[in-house]
Amino acid sequence: MPTLSVVVPATDRPATLPRAVAAIERAGADEVVVVDGRDDGEHAHRLPVCAARNLGARRAAGDVVVFVDADVEIHADALRRIGERFRARPELTAVFGSYDDSPSAGGTVAAFRNLLHHHVHHQAGGPAETFWSGLGAVRRDAFLAVGGFDGDRFPHPSVEDVDLGARLVAAGARIELDPAIQGTHLKAWTLRTMVATDFARRGVPWVALLLRSGQLRAGRASTALNLGWRHRLSALACTLAVSALAARRPRVAAGAVGVLVGLNRDFYALLARRRGAREAVVGVGLHAVHHLTAVASVPAGVVVHLRDRRRSQRERAAEGAR
Numbered sequence: 185m186p187t188l189s190v191v192v193p194a195t196d197r198p199a200t201l202p203r204a205v206a207a208i209e210r211a212g213a214d215e216v217v218v219v220d221g222r223d224d225g226e227h228a229h230r231l232p233v234c235a236a237r238n239l240g241a242r243r244a245a246g247d248v249v250v251f252v253d254a255d256v257e258i259h260a261d262a263l264r265r266i267g268e269r270f271r272a273r274p275e276l277t278a279v280f281g282s283y284d285d286s287p288s289a290g291g292t293v294a295a296f297r298n299l300l301h302h303h304v305h306h307q308a309g310g311p312a313e314t315f316w317s318g319l320g321a322v323r324r325d326a327f328l329a330v331g332g333f334d335g336d337r338f339p340h341p342s343v344e345d346v347d348l349g350a351r352l353v354a355a356g357a358r359i360e361l362d363p364a365i366q367g368t369h370l371k372a373w374t375l376r377t378m379v380a381t382d383f384a385r386r387g388v389p390w391v392a393l394l395l396r397s398g399q400l401r402a403g404r405a406s407t408a409l410n411l412g413w414r415h416r417l418s419a420l421a422c423t424l425a426v427s428a429l430a431a432r433r434p435r436v437a438a439g440a441v442g443v444l445v446g447l448n449r450d451f452y453a454l455l456a457r458r459r460g461a462r463e464a465v466v467g468v469g470l471h472a473v474h475h476l477t478a479v480a481s482v483p484a485g486v487v488v489h490l491r492d493r494r495r496s497q498r499e500r501a502a503e504g505a506r
Contacts, residue, residue, distance in 0.1 A: 185267045186247035186271065188247075189215040189245060189246030190216050190217065190250045190251075190252055190263070191240030191250065192217070192218045192219070192240070193233050193251075193253070194254040195221040196254075197220060198254045200255040200371075201220070204254050204255065204257055207260075208263075210260055211261070212263055212264070213250070215246055217240040219231070219239050232335055232340065234333035235335045237333050238332040241332060244324060248270055248321050248323055248324060249321065249322055250263065251319070251321070252318070256370065257368040258366075258367040259284065262365050262366065262367060265365045269321075269360070269362060270323070273358075277326045277357035277359060278322035278360075280319060281362055281363065281365025281366055281367065283366065284366040285458055286368060287299065290372065291372060291373070292470075294371065294374075295455075296459075296463070296471075297470075299451075300451065301369070305363050307412075307450075309362060309363045311359070311361075312360055313353050314349035314359070315349030317333075317344070317345040317348075318345075319366075331351075332348070333347075340385065341385060343385075350393070378474070379477055382474060382477040383481055387482075388485045388488055389485070389488070391481055391484070396489060396492070396493075414448070415475070418447050418475050419476075421475075422444060425441050444475075451467075451471070452467060
């Protein structure tokens, strides 16, 4: 069995950290590396999340680095499942899991957001072209070989794990999503933080990442996780519904909402089972907001990509002039 070192980035010292670490210890980690800033200098509490994870991975002694966010309480069998995956599959480079369907933070928005993540990951088990650092494991040598998380490009929590997964795959890695590897998310989402995160921290940089890799220009964008055909059709239905309402065509809008519900009936059934019928209905509206935010991210992501490309071109020209 490969040895597992669990790395927890916690330089902001979240209140959930003790629960997260206690769960890791109960699960039987070979080593726990908490990067909380206490021994990293005067300003270590400001260490960005990518730098914290990279520092933890360099300190780790295990064959496999398991990244666990400081607001995730892993299940008792999570590390055993990870170890068994790597033992049974010597060619496997990385594996990641999912939030469970019992988010502990209260509130309608928090439950919706966490259950959406759970549902998306449980619909996409198997080979993956991405990575998730909330509860994800990677062979330490492969992680270090690709340079770890890109802290220069992602100074704030964003799509740094998606970027890492893409670089691993480009280097020949095999990554899998195993939904049976689970943890409880302790984060209390609000509508404001959900929209801000979906737009600025996820949607916009993800579009820019796809453009930078050439996937959108080549018409071969990944269909994994939030980029699957159901997600795209749902976004189209939400856009049509808003356009129809603006044009005072309520029947068309109602039809578009019906398409959204039909495409995602399994997710809304999960909401109803876990949170009740009222929150399932509210969840349809929240899901529409989620998709419309993703739509708005596309033009913004194109602008960011063009800005970054021009900046890169100027830097290369400056280098050539020296």
